Amino acid sequence: MMRRLLRGLWWFEATVCVITFLIASAMLMADVLGRELLGGGIFGAQRVAVWAIAIAGLVGFALVTAEGGHLRPKFLDSLLPEAIQRHMDRLADLVSAAICIGLGWYAFEFVYGSAMLGERGVAIPIVVWPIQMCLPWMFLSSALRYLAFATWPALKPAPPAGP
Numbered sequence: 001m002m003r004r005l006l007r008g009l010w011w012f013e014a015t016v017c018v019i020t021f022l023i024a025s026a027m028l029m030a031d032v033l034g035r036e037l038l039g040g041g042i043f044g045a046q047r048v049a050v051w052a053i054a055i056a057g058l059v060g061f062a063l064v065t066a067e068g069g070h071l072r073p074k075f076l077d078s079l080l081p082e083a084i085q086r087h088m089d090r091l092a093d094l095v096s097a098a099i100c101i102g103l104g105w106y107a108f109e110f111v112y113g114s115a116m117l118g119e120r121g122v123a124i125p126i127v128v129w130p131i132q133m134c135l136p137w138m139f140l141s142s143a144l145r146y147l148a149f150a151t152w153p154a155l156k157p158a159p160p161a162g163p
Contacts, residue, residue, distance in 0.1 A: 002148050010066050017056045024052035047123040051131050058134040062141040068157035090150045097146035104139030
């Protein structure tokens with residue numbers, strides 16, 4: 001069940017990334033075409049593209065967690081006996097989950113404060129808290145994955161092959 005949940009989460013987040021990249025590309029292309037063909041760009045197109053890329057990058061953090069792609073220091077690996085290495089991997093996942101939960105909590109407080117203040121974008125005066133929700137999402141989504149990896153090590157992807 002957890003494997004299906006994580007796979008569904010991956011597909012949702014990957015879809016968000018693809019859609020936001022498409023939005024950014026379309027907005028930038030429309031802006032350039034407007035400048036070249038019509039003599040003027042499209043108001044707000046560049047800002048929308050920046051927001052879309054920011055969303056893709058933030059959600060991408062969770063996708064990298066899902067693929068086991070985050071960098072980790074390996075210099076201590078040779079100092080630990082192989083018998084406890086599996087336990088150290090689980091401990092590392094639990095510590096990573098705790099860090100992500102803490103950062104997710106603070107990110108949620110940041111977004112909540114932004115919503116309560118009614119903060120708006122500078123270039124395009126829309127409320128920014130819906131865009132900022134990617135911050136707690138990425139941390140809490142990654143925390144869920146780290147907790148799943150610690151609980152069911154078979155779910156953890158193999159680390160990417162090095163150069």
